[in-house]
Amino acid sequence: MGLLNALRAARCPLSTSKSWLCTKASLLGDKNILLMGPPGAGKTTVGRIVAHRLGLPAVDVDDDVLETAWKMPVAAKLVEVGGERFLEEEGQALCNFSSSGCVVSLTGSNPLHDAAMQHVKESGLVVYLDVDGEDIIRRLARMKVNRIVGQEAGVSMRDILRYRKRFYEKWLDVRVLCGTGDTVEEVAEKVVKAVERYQSHAAETYVSTRSEGAGSSNQKTYFSDVVVEGLATDGGLYVPKNSFPHLDAREWLRLVDMSYPERALVLLEKCVHPLDVPALDLRTMIFKAYGSNFSSEAVAPVKHLIHNQYVLELFHGPTASFKDLALQLMPQLFAHCLPPMCNYLVLVATSGDTGSAVLSGFSRLGGADGHRTGVLVFFPEEGVSEIQKLQMTSCGESNARAVSVLSDFDFCQRSIKRMFGESGLAGYLAVEYGTVLSTANSINWARLLPQVVYHSSAYLDLCRDGVINFGEPVDVCIPTGNFGNAMSAVYAKQMGIPIRKVICASNHNRAVADFITTGEYDLRGRHLMLSSSPAIDILKSSNLERFVHHVSGGDGRLVKELFTRLDAQQHFRVPEHLLSRIQEEALAGWCSEDDCLAAIRSVHVQTGYVMDTHTAVAKVVADRLQDGSCPVVLCSTAHYGKFAPAVFKALQIPNIPEDPVEQLKKLEAKASGPETHRDMMKCLEERGSKAHRVCQAEYSVLVEEVESMIQDSFMKVL
Numbered sequence: 001m002g003l004l005n006a007l008r009a010a011r012c013p014l015s016t017s018k019s020w021l022c023t024k025a026s027l028l029g030d031k032n033i034l035l036m037g038p039p040g041a042g043k044t045t046v047g048r049i050v051a052h053r054l055g056l057p058a059v060d061v062d063d064d065v066l067e068t069a070w071k072m073p074v075a076a077k078l079v080e081v082g083g084e085r086f087l088e089e090e091g092q093a094l095c096n097f098s099s100s101g102c103v104v105s106l107t108g109s110n111p112l113h114d115a116a117m118q119h120v121k122e123s124g125l126v127v128y129l130d131v132d133g134e135d136i137i138r139r140l141a142r143m144k145v146n147r148i149v150g151q152e153a154g155v156s157m158r159d160i161l162r163y164r165k166r167f168y169e170k171w172l173d174v175r176v177l178c179g180t181g182d183t184v185e186e187v188a189e190k191v192v193k194a195v196e197r198y199q200s201h202a203a204e205t206y207v208s209t210r211s212e213g214a215g216s217s218n219q220k221t222y223f224s225d226v227v228v229e230g231l232a233t234d235g236g237l238y239v240p241k242n243s244f245p246h247l248d249a250r251e252w253l254r255l256v257d258m259s260y261p262e263r264a265l266v267l268l269e270k271c272v273h274p275l276d277v278p279a280l281d282l283r284t285m286i287f288k289a290y291g292s293n294f295s296s297e298a299v300a301p302v303k304h305l306i307h308n309q310y311v312l313e314l315f316h317g318p319t320a321s322f323k324d325l326a327l328q329l330m331p332q333l334f335a336h337c338l339p340p341m342c343n344y345l346v347l348v349a350t351s352g353d354t355g356s357a358v359l360s361g362f363s364r365l366g367g368a369d370g371h372r373t374g375v376l377v378f379f380p381e382e383g384v385s386e387i388q389k390l391q392m393t394s395c396g397e398s399n400a401r402a403v404s405v406l407s408d409f410d411f412c413q414r415s416i417k418r419m420f421g422e423s424g425l426a427g428y429l430a431v432e433y434g435t436v437l438s439t440a441n442s443i444n445w446a447r448l449l450p451q452v453v454y455h456s457s458a459y460l461d462l463c464r465d466g467v468i469n470f471g472e473p474v475d476v477c478i479p480t481g482n483f484g485n486a487m488s489a490v491y492a493k494q495m496g497i498p499i500r501k502v503i504c505a506s507n508h509n510r511a512v513a514d515f516i517t518t519g520e521y522d523l524r525g526r527h528l529m530l531s532s533s534p535a536i537d538i539l540k541s542s543n544l545e546r547f548v549h550h551v552s553g554g555d556g557r558l559v560k561e562l563f564t565r566l567d568a569q570q571h572f573r574v575p576e577h578l579l580s581r582i583q584e585e586a587l588a589g590w591c592s593e594d595d596c597l598a599a600i601r602s603v604h605v606q607t608g609y610v611m612d613t614h615t616a617v618a619k620v621v622a623d624r625l626q627d628g629s630c631p632v633v634l635c636s637t638a639h640y641g642k643f644a645p646a647v648f649k650a651l652q653i654p655n656i657p658e659d660p661v662e663q664l665k666k667l668e669a670k671a672s673g674p675e676t677h678r679d680m681m682k683c684l685e686e687r688g689s690k691a692h693r694v695c696q697a698e699y700s701v702l703v704e705e706v707e708s709m710i711q712d713s714f715m716k717v718l
Helices: 002-009 043-054 061-070 074-081 083-095 114-121 133-142 157-171 184-199 223-229 249-255 260-271 279-289 330-337 353-363 367-371 386-393 409-421 423-433 451-464 484-495 511-518 544-551 556-569 576-585 593-607 613-625 640-651 660-670 678-685 699-714
Strands: 019-021 032-036 058-060 098-100 103-105 124-130 174-177 206-208 238-240 302-306 309-313 343-349 373-380 400-405 435-439 474-479 499-506 520-522 571-573 586-590 632-636 693-695
Touching: 032 043, 032 114, 032 184, 043 058, 043 103, 043 184, 058 061, 061 074, 061 083, 061 103, 074 083, 083 114, 114 124, 124 157, 124 184, 133 157, 157 279, 174 184, 174 260, 206 223, 223 330, 223 435, 238 544, 249 260, 249 451, 260 279, 260 451, 279 330, 302 451, 302 593, 309 451, 309 613, 330 353, 330 373, 343 353, 343 409, 343 699, 353 373, 353 386, 353 400, 367 373, 373 386, 373 409, 373 699, 386 400, 386 640, 386 660, 386 678, 400 699, 409 423, 409 435, 409 699, 423 435, 423 699, 435 699, 451 474, 451 484, 451 632, 474 484, 474 613, 484 499, 484 544, 499 511, 499 613, 511 520, 511 576, 511 586, 544 556, 544 576, 556 571, 576 586, 586 613, 593 613, 593 640, 613 632, 613 640, 640 660, 640 678, 660 678, 693 699
Parallel strands: 019 098, 032 103, 032 124, 058 103, 124 174, 309 632, 343 373, 343 435, 373 400, 400 693, 474 499, 474 632, 499 586
Antiparallel strands: 206 238, 302 309, 520 571
8 A cells, every 4th residue: 555655745737638628518517527436336337328318528537538648558557657656647647637517437546646636626526436345346356357556466355445445535525325236327317316416505405393385484594504503593493494315225235334434424425415514524523423432333332132122322422321422423513514703602401411412522622613612501400310410510621511400401491492582682692792502402403413323323233233134124212302312213214214113212201202192292280200211301392393393294384383382381282184193103102210110120130231211211111012023222322320329229239339430330240231331430530529500490590691601701811
């Protein structure tokens, strides 16, 4: 691989050679469509088909540029000058090439020459034909190609293709994911659709769940807008105006052997337009989000629990909860989308896990992004576990703060939504402090979207491990409070994952379970009851609004009517036909405190595995509702160590240590799995003894906290 080092300093000479020009209008105007991929990807054949369909000239760099310039076959040139010199001369020839409005098939080695690729990239859109490596090897064998440019002695074809992939990923503008067995005609059709998508940014917009139709607003709202705004101005939640992208079975099968970050990259590229977040930037963010900060290399591993039940372990991130899967990525997306002139204060209401995950995720922002972004977390003083509280209040960042409220989660969330709805407050903060409010709760689309990945990844893991074949159904059972996790499973199903039922599991705060069962959402006379599963101690579920919007076929008028009534009267009932649609997608049940603890004890006795309290809620409900005809994936949303006192009680272990670190050590000795969470242990071992702020349950007091936070974060005199 060392022969490539000399190419990094290469520069393009002045262009003096033949130009290829097209005067016919094309999808990209005078820009080229540049097909990139490894040898054997089908670039030349696909390029000719695409050119024919679009009525454009086709240029093959091998035939029309290199062999014309060298007056000899490419293979002969390689033999004559050797690999290192070949790459340099190939790059120089490409630097001398210019074209306009053509379909250009690059060579497999062009992307290894930085200057040449920079030159051609300026002339058009680079479309990466992402073909499976094993398919490439089979094709090259049929073509009797046993060595490609840059492949040194002793290096296998498989290794050189793996090495080259990083260069393809570096230069792509859009990816065409080629399924195993795709014909060249099918790939060509995907190329045309990819180019059309790139050109149709205006088609990938977002609407409020309460939007009453196309005429309700002429302003287009893009991904970058919804990431920063969080909540729609009419009080609704943002959703894609058009349906989620759908992958076919052959495309999904390509993802089976990929790592979690690779799967995330492919899926999120399809959901985020490259003009909002360019492909290379998205790749950088994803590989930073899901790297050594996770204690498991698999990021979100799936493990067999018992019978047909599998546990999706979502607690290997820095704060030991499923929120890390979104919140290690979301702050990077947020920073990328920020307009340059304002400061931003991210407001968060948490029932436990979101707070520490937000603080962790935003603390990783560096430079100017970190300086102009503050985070303020509100949590119920008596509604989180002691370890959750320690995780939030031990944050040492100057522009991040966690404040407890002498009320419940619903009050915290309701207060934040009210702040977003008061234009006078928003205007005052903008004028007085140059600060705009945003949110990182799952009402923010950028919080919800990354969660689609782990539901998809869990299914792919079951395929990889031979538990199922692609296309066979699974159920997923999710501890449900604010409905974001469940909603992301619904979206994964829309993308093509064969999820049969989304089973929503509640504790004794069962407003969501009752709604899915009866169609009636009734908060009248309900009071939030504390439980051993505090992350789902929620009565008013924000993301349920997205679910109703989904099952109603995007009926914003109905959604507005229902949720306005809920705000005013604490109650609504959906029509009977809508209840039928809800129950086609979801089942729901609830679990008592005694049953939750009994499930932890039972699973530990049978397997040695220790579940946290939320996973136990899912287990109990799955046992009752799932019919056993297919696998069921239990979403394990937190590490058991975050709820140590409840787990001690469940396992009937006496003499509980007072110190949280000693509690975890004692539990670890009793568990065959999962292992102790390193980052949570480190946080507890390094915790300080400083007191945290506690405020009264008054809206005006929370507004004062917001203003104080802005002053402390952004108004300092340096």
